[in-house]
Amino acid sequence: MKNLASILVMVMALLGGLQAQNSKVTSGVIAFDGGRYEEALEKLSTALENHENGSAVLKEKNIPKLHYYLSQTYLRIGQDTALLKQHPDAMLKAYDHLQKAKETDTSGKFKKQLTLAEQMLWPAIFNVGAMAYNEGKEDPAKYEYARQHFEKAVALSPEDINSVMMLGYTQWMTKDTLGALNSWQQTVDLYEANTPDEPNTDVASAYLLLATLYDLQGETGKALEIVQKGRGHFPDDEDLKRTELSIYQQHPDLFEEAEAKFKKAIEENPDDLVIQLAYAGMLQQAGHQDKALEIYQDVLAKDPDNIQANIQIGAHYVNIGAEINEAKMNMTNEAEIDEAAKKVEENLRKAYPYIKKLHELQPNEPEWINQLVSITLYLGMDEEAAKYIEKQKEVMSNQGGN
8 A cells, every 4th residue: 555655646746747847838828928028938948948857747749839839939039129139049049949849749730830930930030130141241240140040041931032142141251152152053043943023133143143153163154154144134234244244354265255245235335434444454365455455545535534544555655665675675786776765765655644644643652653753764854753753752751651
């Protein structure tokens, strides 16, 4: 009888613990329903801890319910700005408990609730990630925090193009280049598979960045394929247009195709000087210096203060003068020497107005002052040379003071 009594005592103790534990879940649910989320979190977390350490085991049917309400509690906490500061991982924990609820709901009793919970959690976790990403400029550590949230957003809604694209941004900012490439490739694939009637212009950047990454990896053909697909969807996107032209510019082996693209782009955008300058740069790389100079002159006709065009034309004539002068050093025929000297002078006179303009635009740039000193001394422009020498001394003195 004593043994039976002892067994009954133990059973009653266990049942008491079970009832107390299940009542803790119930009281946590009541606190949640009443909007007392921190109280609900404390009660539900305690119930889970006691269940896991064996001190108060839950009924099996209550385990998915517990995880479901923990998920919902963390979700509500994460949607409250003040509470989120106290529980920064709230949304991530909401996701984890939702997954636990799905795993333990073997009977499917909570299937409908869990499906609705997923639909509620996805935009909430996305928004926390987006807020953190926007704060990344001031606090780079936020990019990693944002990445964790976008990973969960993608897991919840793998075909949501914005979640996948934003995951790519955060991977890039956290130096996960391969991850970013894969995410942006997935973004492009999703867009190609289900292109909306109204273009989602935000996606244009995914095409641009993906093309850039492929080009950096030496996959030029793939880069051009991606950027051209992007231009097909977003024909007015200037960044995509310039990226395509930039890829062509960097690959002289594609010169003929590139030249046709540049000519068409200039025809469509005659006032876009950036495209014209890029085309001129490509022509220079391909050895078509005269064509490049014509374009630089066209740019200056529209924008006399354009620094790049002034630099390129001025440098062209200075370099020719320097090459001729170097060759002159090895000449022995007086007539050839005199002719070479005239050509040096002729090219320096052509260079002078462009270097002078650069000095006017950037008066304290030592490069332009030094060149003007050399040119004016060579050309016998003593008064001008003296002025530039004084300016040279002034700039050097200021630099020494700094």
